[in-house]
Amino acid sequence: MALEYDLVIIGATAAARVAAIEAVNLQARVALILPHPANGQVHPQSDFYPYALAQIAKTIQTNRGQIQSPSSYPWKYAYTAIDRLEQESSPALLAAMGVDTIFGTGEFCRRPHLAFNINQRYLRARAYLIATGSVSDYPIIPGIQSAGYLTLDRLPSLVEREIPLRWAIIGAESIGVELAQTLAKLGCQVKLIVETEQILPYEDLDFANLIQAQLEADGVRVYLATIVTKVSQENRSKLVVMGDESIDVDEIFIALPDRPFIEPFNLAGVGIDHTDKGISIDNKLRTSHPQIYACGNVCGNVLGGYHSQSLTQYEAKIVVHNALNWRKIKVDYSSYDRLPWAVYTDPPLARVGMTIGAATNSPRRDLIILQKYLKTCPQAILNNITSGFCQIVVTRTGQILGAEIVGQNAPELIQILALAIQQKLKITDLTTFPCLSPSYTEFIYQAAQEWHTYNRNQKQQRQNGWLNCLCWWK
Structure with a gap:
């Protein structure tokens, strides 16, 4: 037919x-x-499962000094949340x-x-x-097929069984970093194993290091530049071998490219x-x-x-x-440079357009990097937020080429800058942006104000240069 x-x-x-x-x-x-x-x-909607899991994890307090199986409630909450998304x-x-x-x-x-x-x-x-x-994709690691592992598509299956306590997350994809932090907050023992020299290899080193420091503070043990050479089943646990070192875990999550x-x-x-x-x-x-x-x-x-x-x-x-x-x-x-991207860790990381690393290594001489720390934002002060910062790449004429933010509400804030890039606004246009105070959007206004600070400093340096020349001639 x-x-x-x-x-x-x-x-x-x-x-x-x-x-x-x-x-x-x-x-x-x-x-x-x-x-x-x-x-x-x-x-x-499967990509949203770890995000929903992370949101409920923020509200759950765990006793890290006591070994206990994590509650199944967060997994059921996340499963129900993505089911509601599916209905849309x-x-x-x-x-x-x-x-x-x-x-x-x-x-x-x-x-x-x-x-x-x-x-x-x-x-x-x-x-x-x-x-x-x-x-x-199937990871090419000897023994992993027989030992078994989880991927993003299989993660919701944990709703139907006991939640593992000890985890090994293999791979540098952002989903692995997000899940590692969430599992640690739920009381799991987590090892994050990446082959690269830093977590989040596509991000600038300063931002990746800040996220890694937060992961380690939450209890995640990070193995950098480490290759898993073998996996085997040992009774009810799984043995992950990394060169001369090995770890026992209950479950393996693969965060490799699809x-x-x-x-x-x-x-x-x-x-x-x-x-x-x-x-x-x-x-x-x-x-x-x-x-x-x-x-x-x-x-x-x-x-x-x-x-x-x-x-x-x-x-x-x-x-x-x-x-x-x-x-x-x-x-x-x-x-592409108009599309924002975010890594939903805690704190989250977001970027749009030219990265700071690309600007630093660029042969262009007209690029300026403006930086502002989140701890100066009134809303952050009231909420006792002390970490996070924003960096904006602009030209000497004020054209916005890119931005990176790590800190509270970074995914929402980056969209303001993405819209500014799309509409070809200049950094001075953001200094006239009306914003509520206190609010996190005020942070974008403060970051844009750094343009005026930069111009004042440049003007002062030029004046000092002329004064030095006059003094020399005298």
């Missing part, structure tokens, strides 16, 4: 659902295929909007016509969109070029087949080293327009 659509979307990701809603709003006939990967379900874009809700949702894993076929074959049905369409995202979910869809059969890094696309998000598009993590696109939901949603809206209209829009990847 053949069914006709304007757009067939394959994927259970947030990007796929954004695309489906966008297409329905354009009065298109849409089918959404929700596949089930063999090694773990792609849940569109559930298949039932999409079906009520007019999206034909189909569960199962199918494949492309090109005879007698290009179609997507699923559940003995042939779905034909003007265009197809692959937005299947990525799944956790791989694109492309295997079961017969991409080669319809001539779609792809590698193990993802599907190849052009600047209109079209694959090597003119009717098939792709967006999101399945293309391997990353922002600043991390997968970005804001990036995939940006692509999803453009790809729907291109799939349904003859006039195509090019994706402007130079807009």
Whole structure:
């Protein structure tokens, strides 16, 4: 049986659902295929599970001097929270909007016509969109498959069993850093093992060191530049070997880069070029087949080293327009610098645009780095917040190129600076920004005021230079 659509979307990701809603709003006939990967379900809200777990962990006090199993309540709370998020874009809700949702894993076929074959049905369409995202890859560590491990997709399964007490988190992905701190706050014994010279290798060293210091203060033991050589099962525990050292743990969490979910869809059969890094696309998000598009993590696109939901949603809206209209829009990847990113530790870290490290190493001579410490903000003083700071990269003309913030409410504050970059505002425009006091937004105003302090200092230095010259001539 053949069914006709304007757009067939394959994927259970947030990007796929954004695309489906966008297409329905354009009065298109849409089918959404929700596949089930063999090694773990792609849940569109799974990325939020550790965040929800961290929020409830802040309210729970643990006795670090006493070994005890962490309560299962936080895990149930987080599971319920992401279930509520799921309802906001559930298949039932999409079906009520007019999206034909189909569960199962199918494949492309090109005879007698290009179609997507699923559940003995042939779905034909003007265009197809692959937005299947990525799944956790199998780590290449001897013995880890037989010993067993957890990934982000499998983390909610702990709701149904006893929460492990001793953890080893392997990998430098930001999710591992976030989870390590949360588990420590819940009373677990946590070892964070990374191969890089610093945690969060895509962040500037000063910011990464501040986050690491906070993790260690919370009880996380951090192993830098360390490679896990072997894992084995020892009775009811797991032995993690790192060179000459080994540790006993109850559970292992893998925080390594994901791989694109492309295997079961017969991409080669319809001539779609792809590698193990993802599907190849052009600047209109079209694959090597003119009717098939792709967006999101399945293309391997990353922002600043991390997968970005804001990036995939940006692509999803453009790809729907291109799939349904003859006039195509090019994706402007130079807009990467307008997309903010955050690591949800405590305190959180957020950035947008040019990093401080890039500015420091840049050959440009017109770059200025403004810095302000959070402890000077009235709201931080009232809340007894003593750590955190903001750094803003600007040109000598006041153009904002980037910013990094670590401290309370950093993800919310960075969006003000992201909007300023997008609207091409100058740093002086932020000094006229009306803000409540006390509030954390006042911190952005204070940071922008550093521009005037810098100009005064430069003016004073020039004046002193002229005075020195006059004195020398006399």
